[in-house]
Amino acid sequence: MTARGRRNITIKDVARYAGVSTATVSRVLNGSSPVKDELVERVQHAVTTLGYHPNAAARTLKTRKANAIGILVPDISNPYFMQIIKGIEDVMALDFSLLMASSDEDSNKEKKLLNVLSEDRIDCLVLATAGGNDEVIRTIDEKGIPVVLIDRLPESLANVMDSVVEDNFWSAYELAQSMINLGIKSLGIIHGPMSASTAYQRASGCMAAIRQHAPRLAVREYFGDFTLESGERAVEHFLQEDAPEAIIALNNLMAVGAISKLIKHGFVIGKDIVAGSYGAIENYLLFGSSLRYVEQEPRTLGKLTGRVVQRRLEDRHAEVVSHVVKQQLGITVK
Amino acid sequence: MTARGRRNITIKDVARYAGVSTATVSRVLNGSSPVKDELVERVQHAVTTLGYHPNAAARTLKTRKANAIGILVPDISNPYFMQIIKGIEDVMALDFSLLMASSDEDSNKEKKLLNVLSEDRIDCLVLATAGGNDEVIRTIDEKGIPVVLIDRLPESLANVMDSVVEDNFWSAYELAQSMINLGIKSLGIIHGPMSASTAYQRASGCMAAIRQHAPRLAVREYFGDFTLESGERAVEHFLQEDAPEAIIALNNLMAVGAISKLIKHGFVIGKDIVAGSYGAIENYLLFGSSLRYVEQEPRTLGKLTGRVVQRRLEDRHAEVVSHVVKQQLGITVK
DNA sequence: CTGACAGGAGTAATCGATTACAATACAAGA
DNA sequence: TCTTGTATTGTAATCGATTACTCCTGTCAG
Numbered sequence: 256m257t258a259r260g261r262r263n264i265t266i267k268d269v270a271r272y273a274g275v276s277t278a279t280v281s282r283v284l285n286g287s288s289p290v291k292d293e294l295v296e297r298v299q300h301a302v303t304t305l306g307y308h309p310n311a312a313a314r315t316l317k318t319r320k321a322n323a324i325g326i327l328v329p330d331i332s333n334p335y336f337m338q339i340i341k342g343i344e345d346v347m348a349l350d351f352s353l354l355m356a357s358s359d360e361d362s363n364k365e366k367k368l369l370n371v372l373s374e375d376r377i378d379c380l381v382l383a384t385a386g387g388n389d390e391v392i393r394t395i396d397e398k399g400i401p402v403v404l405i406d407r408l409p410e411s412l413a414n415v416m417d418s419v420v421e422d423n424f425w426s427a428y429e430l431a432q433s434m435i436n437l438g439i440k441s442l443g444i445i446h447g448p449m450s451a452s453t454a455y456q457r458a459s460g461c462m463a464a465i466r467q468h469a470p471r472l473a474v475r476e477y478f479g480d481f482t483l484e485s486g487e488r489a490v491e492h493f494l495q496e497d498a499p500e501a502i503i504a505l506n507n508l509m510a511v512g513a514i515s516k517l518i519k520h521g522f523v524i525g526k527d528i529v530a531g532s533y534g535a536i537e538n539y540l541l542f543g544s545s546l547r548y549v550e551q552e553p554r555t556l557g558k559l560t561g562r563v564v565q566r567r568l569e570d571r572h573a574e575v576v577s578h579v580v581k582q583q584l585g586i587t588v589k
Numbered sequence: 590m591t592a593r594g595r596r597n598i599t600i601k602d603v604a605r606y607a608g609v610s611t612a613t614v615s616r617v618l619n620g621s622s623p624v625k626d627e628l629v630e631r632v633q634h635a636v637t638t639l640g641y642h643p644n645a646a647a648r649t650l651k652t653r654k655a656n657a658i659g660i661l662v663p664d665i666s667n668p669y670f671m672q673i674i675k676g677i678e679d680v681m682a683l684d685f686s687l688l689m690a691s692s693d694e695d696s697n698k699e700k701k702l703l704n705v706l707s708e709d710r711i712d713c714l715v716l717a718t719a720g721g722n723d724e725v726i727r728t729i730d731e732k733g734i735p736v737v738l739i740d741r742l743p744e745s746l747a748n749v750m751d752s753v754v755e756d757n758f759w760s761a762y763e764l765a766q767s768m769i770n771l772g773i774k775s776l777g778i779i780h781g782p783m784s785a786s787t788a789y790q791r792a793s794g795c796m797a798a799i800r801q802h803a804p805r806l807a808v809r810e811y812f813g814d815f816t817l818e819s820g821e822r823a824v825e826h827f828l829q830e831d832a833p834e835a836i837i838a839l840n841n842l843m844a845v846g847a848i849s850k851l852i853k854h855g856f857v858i859g860k861d862i863v864a865g866s867y868g869a870i871e872n873y874l875l876f877g878s879s880l881r882y883v884e885q886e887p888r889t890l891g892k893l894t895g896r897v898v899q900r901r902l903e904d905r906h907a908e909v910v911s912h913v914v915k916q917q918l919g920i921t922v923k
Numbered sequence: 924c925t926g927a928c929a930g931g932a933g934t935a936a937t938c939g940a941t942t943a944c945a946a947t948a949c950a951a952g953a
Numbered sequence: 954t955c956t957t958g959t960a961t962t963g964t965a966a967t968c969g970a971t972t973a974c975t976c977c978t979g980t981c982a983g
Contacts, residue, residue, distance in 0.1 A: 263709065263733065265939055276963045281941055288942095291961065306728065311708040312649035313939035316968045321646070323688070323710075332675040334668060341666040344691065349698070350705050354657070355689050357678065364683070371684050374645040375597065375969095376657075394640070399597065515875055537871045541849055599969055610933045615971055622972095625931070647969035650938045709939095927982085934975075939968105946963075953956080 264307045273301035284309065315376070323352040324564060325377035327368055328406075329385050331357040334537065335507075335553050336383065339405065342557015343381065346565070362387035373400060379564050383407055386450060392416075401567045405560055407452050408577075417567055419560045419578045423453050426549045426582040427460030427505065427533060432468055433547055433584055434501050434531050441473040443499040445489040445509050447481045454481070457505045457533055475499060479509050486512025494520060498528060507534030510548075539587055550585035598641045607635035618643065649709070657686040658898060659711035661702055662740075663719050665691040668871065669841075669887050670717065673739065676891015677715065680899070696721035707734055713898050717741055720784055726750075735901045739894055741786050742911075751901055753894045753912040757787050760883045760916040761794030761839065761867060766802055767881055767918055768835050768865050775807035777833040779823040779843050781815045788815070791839045791867055809833060813843050820846025828854060832862060841868030844882075873921055884919035 270277045275294055282288050283298040290298075301307070315321045326343065328336040344353060354377055358365035365385045372380060373395045380395065383406040392409075396402040396416045404418040412418075434442065444461055447454030465472050477492050479485030486509030493499060502517070504510035510532035514524060524530050525545030532548040539546055559578060566573055604611045609628055616622050617632040624632075635641070649655045660677065662670040678687060688711055692699035699719045706714060707729045714729065717740040726743075730736040730750045738752040746752075768776065778795055781788030799806050811826050813819030820843030827833060836851070838844035844866035848858060858864050859879030866882040873880055893912060900907055 263939095266941095267939080277940075278942075278964080279962060282962090285941085289960075294962085306732075308704065308708050310650070310939050311710040312646045312655070313968090314941075315646035316644070316650055316939080316970090317941045319968080331678070332668070332671045334666070334671075337666045337668075337671055340689075341691075344665070349701050352688050352690065352705060352710070354686050355674075356687065357675075367683050370642065371686060374642050376645040376686070398640075511872055511875065518875065518877065536875075538845060539872065539875070541845065541852065541870075541873070542876045543852065597969095600971095601969080611970075612934080612972075613932060616932090619971085623931070628932085644969050647938090648971075650940090650969085651971045653938080925983090928980085930978090930980105932975105932977085934973105936973080937971085941967085943966080944964085947961085949958105949960085951956100951958085953954100 263310070264305045265310065266307070268305060269298065269301045269307050272305060273297040319375075321376050321378050322350060323354050323377050325354045325356070325372045325380045325400075326382075327356050327358060327365065327372065327380065328383045329358050329360045331355060335534065335551065336406075338553035339557035339560065342554040342559075343561040343564070344557075345554070346558050346561030358385045360385045366391055369395060373398065375400075378568055379403065381405055381560060381564065384409060401571060403560060403563050403567065405556070409452065414575060414577060417563050417576050419556060419563055419580065421453070421551065421556070422579045422581045423456035423533075424460040424463070426584075427457035428464045429460075429584050430531050430533060430547060430549050431461040431464035431503060433586075434503065434529060435464065435469045435472065437501070437529060439472070439500040439529060441497075441499040441501070442475070443489070443493045443502045444474065444476045445486060445502070445504040445513060446476060446478045447505050447509070449478070451481070454505060461503065461505070473499070481506050481508060483508045483512035485509055486514075487516040489513055490516040490520070498522070501529035501531065503531040503533075505533045507532055507536050507548075510534070510546075511536055514546075535585065544587075546587045548585050548587075550583040552580075552582065556580060597644070598639045599644065600641070603632065603635045603639060603641050606639060607631040653709075655710050655712050656684055657688050657711045659688045659690070659706045659714040659734075660716075661690050661692060661699065661706065661714065662717045663692050663694045665689060669868065669885065670740075672887035673717075673891035673894065676888040676893075677895040677898070678891075679888070680892050680895030692719045694719045700725055703729060707732065709734075712902055713737065715739055715894060715898065718743060735905060737894060737897050737901065739890070743786065748909060748911060751897050751910050753890060753897055753914065755787070755885065755890070756913045756915045757790035757867075758794040758797070760918075761791035762798045763794075763918050764865050764867060764881060764883050765795040765798035765837060768837065768863055769798065769803045769806065771835070771863060773806070773834040773863060775831075775833040775835070776809070777823070777827045777836045778808065778810045779820060779836070779838040779847060780810060780812045781839050781843070783812070785815070788839060795837065795839070807833070815840050815842060817842045817846035819843055820848075821850040823847055824850040824854070832856070835863035835865065837865040837867075839867045841866055841870050841882075844868070844880075845870055848880075869919065878921075880921045882919050882921075884917040886914075886916065890914060 266277045266280050270280045280298050282290050283295050356368045362385050366388050369391050380400055380402045382402055382404055389409050389411045402416045408418050408420050446458050449455050477489035479489055486504055490513045504513050522528050530546050534551050535548050600611045600614050604614045614632050616624050617629050660674055690702045696719050700722050703725050714734055714736045716736055716738055723743050723745045736750045742752050742754050780792050783789050811823035813823055820838055824847045838847050856862050864880050868885050869882050
C-alpha cells in the first residue's frame with residue numbers, strides 16, 4: 256500500500272542517471288572543484304527528478320563533521336535555557352542541527368547523556384552542567400569535541416574550555432544595593448543551592464553589597480534549592496518572626512513562590528514589603544505591582560554562545576575565551 | 590599542549606588490544622551472538638582502558654538506525670511546545686537523542702529544515718507544521734522516515750500519518766459555553782490566523798456554542814495572529830465601541846496582550862469584564878483575578894506523542910492512529 | 924568410527940559519501 | 954611535431970561499524 260521502507264536514492268543512482276561518476280556528483284553538490292556546465296546541469300536535473308538527499312551518516316563518517324551541535328542543559332522546559340537555545344539557533348546556519356537533551360539536574364543522567372553525545376555525532380557541545388562530571392567533560396573536550404560551558408562554571412574547568420556565564424556576583428550586588436538604597440532596615444534573602452556556582456556567586460554578591468553599604472542591616476537567610484516550593488517555604492520561615500521590610504529571591508522561580516505566598520498572607524508587594532528577584536517573572540506586568548529584578552537576557556547570552564561556538568569550530572586551537580556578561584537591573588512599577 | 594584532534598579510538602584498536610577480531614568486539618558490545626566469557630572480559634577491559642566510544646555515524650550508516658528523533662515546531666521558545674518536548678523526552682529511552690529545530694511559523698524555513706532533517710539522521714519526525722508543506726511532508730513519510738503530526742493537522746494529511754492533537758473544537762465550545770452560562774449579553778472574540786487548523790477549529794467551537802446556547806448574544810470578532818500584540822490591538826478595536834461584557838482570546842499570548850491592555854484602560858478583570866483564554870497564562874495566579882481558560886496539558890500530550898513514536902518505530906506498518914485529546918476547563922479565582 | 928550439527932570466532936563485503944590519485948584531452952609554447 | 958601544463962573526469966581507497974559467510978572444533982547419534 257504505502258511505499259515505506261523503499262531503498263533510498265544514493266549518489267550512485269544520481270551518477271548513473273546523469274551518466275557521470277559519483278565523484279563528479281559529489282563535486283557538483285559541494286562545489287569542491289570545477290565541473291563543466293553541461294554536466295552540472297545533468298547532475299542537478301538528476302538530483303531533483305530522483306529526489307536525492309545525501310546521507311548524513313555517510314558524509315559524517317567520511318568528513319568527520321556532523322553539522323550538528325549538542326546542547327545539554329539541566330532543564331529544557333525552563334524558559335531561561337530555552338531562550339538561550341533560541342539565541343544559539345539565531346546565529347547558527349540553517350543546516351546546523353541542534354541535538355538537545357536535559358539532565359534534570361541529575362549528575363548521573365548527565366553522565367549518560369554525555370556519553371551518548373560524545374559518540375561523534377556533534378561538532379561541539381554547549382553545556383550547562385548539573386555538576387559532578389568535571390572529568391568526563393574534560394575528556395570529551397580533549398578527545399576532540401570542543402565544549403562551551405554556559406551558565407554554570409565549575410572551578411576546575413574555568414579557563415580550560417570556552418565559557419559564557421552571567422556576572423552573578425555583580426548583578427546580585429547591584430540588586431541588593433538598589434534595595435538597600437531604599438533605606439530598608441531588614442532583609443530576607445532566599446538562596447539557591449550552594450553547590451551551584453551561580454547560587455554561591457549571587458549570595459556572595461548580596462553579602463558584599465550589604466557589608467559595604469549597610470553593615471548594620473538585619474539580615475535573615477533561607478537556603479532553598481531554586482524551586483518554586485522552596486520560595487514558599489522561605490516566606491513561611493521568615494514569617495515565623497516579624498516580616499522583613501524587603502525580600503530578595505536569588506532566582507525567579509523562588510521569587511514566584513515567595514511572592515505568591517506573601518500575597519496569600521495579605522501582603523501588598525511594593526507597599527507592605529519590597530520584593531527583589533534575580534531574573535524576571537513572566538507576565539509580572541499584568542500583576543502591576545513593583546518588583547526589582549536582575550534582567551537576565553538569555554537570548555542575548557545564547558547569541559553570544561553561538562558566536563563562541565562558531566569561532567571554536569573555525570579554529571579548534573583558538574585561545575580559550577571566558578565571557579562574563581553583566582546584566583541590567585530592571586524594575587516594574589504600578 | 591592539549592590533545593585536541595587526536596585520532597579517535599575505533600573498534601579496530603579495541604580488537605587489537607583485546608586480541609580478537611572486530612566482529613567479536615561488535616558481538617560483545619551488542620550481545621548479538623554468544624561469545625565465550627573469557628573473550629567478553631578481555632573486550633570489556635579493552636573498551637574501558639582505551640575509553641572507546643562507538644562511532645554513531647558508522648553505526649547509523651550500516652544499520653540505518655539513527656537512534657534519534659527529530660522535532661520540528663514553529664517556536665521552541667514557546668513553553669507550550671517545550672512542555673510537549675519535555676513529555677516526549679520523558680518516555681523516550683536515554684540513548685535516544687532529540688534533534689530539534691524551529692520554523693518560526695515560516696513555511697520556507699520549515700521546508701529547508703525538513704530537507705536537512707530528512708538526510709537520514711533521524712528515525713522518526715515529530716512535526717507541528719507551519720503549513721504549506723504538505724507534499725514535502727508526505728514524501729518524507731513515504732520515503733521512509735515516519736512522521737507524527739502534533740498540534741496542527743493539515744486536512745490533506747489527516748489519516749495519512751499518525752497524529753496527536755487537541756480537541757480544539759470541543760475545548761473552545763466548552764470555554765464559550767461556560768462564559769455564556771454567566772449570562773453575558775455581549776462577547777468579543779479574538780481569533781488566531783485562520784490558516785492554522787487550530788485557530789479555525791477553536792473559532793468553529795466558539796460559534797457552535799453560541800449558536801446553540803445564546804443565539805442572540807451580541808458577538809464581535811477580531812482576527813489576530815496568535816501574537817501578544819494582536820491581542821492588544823483586538824482590545825483597542827473593541828474599545829472603539831462599548832466594551833463587551835466578556836472577552837475570549839483563542840490562545841494564551843493574545844490573552845496576555847488583551848488583558849494587559851484592558852488593565853491599562855482601567856478595567857478590573859472578573860469584575861468589569863469577564864476574561865477567557867484558550868490556554869493558561871503563566872503566573873496568572875499571582876495576579877489573583879479571575880480567568881476562565883482551557884487547561885492545555887502539553888506535557889501529557891508529549892508523553893502520548895512519545896508513545897505513538899515508539900509504536901511507530903516498532904512497527905512501521907502499524908495502522909495509522911489519530912489521537913484527539915480533550916482538554917479540561919480551568920478557572921482561577923481571586 | 925564417521926557424518927551431521929552446533930557453538931564460537933574470523934574474514935571480508937557492505938553501508939554511502941568524499942577525495943587522493945590516475946587518466947584523458949586539448950592548447951600553448953619550443 | 955613534441956613537450957608540458959591545465960582543466961575535467963573517472964577509479965578506487967577510505968571512514969568505522971555490522972553481519973553474511975566461512976572455517977574450525979568438538980559432541981553425539983548411528
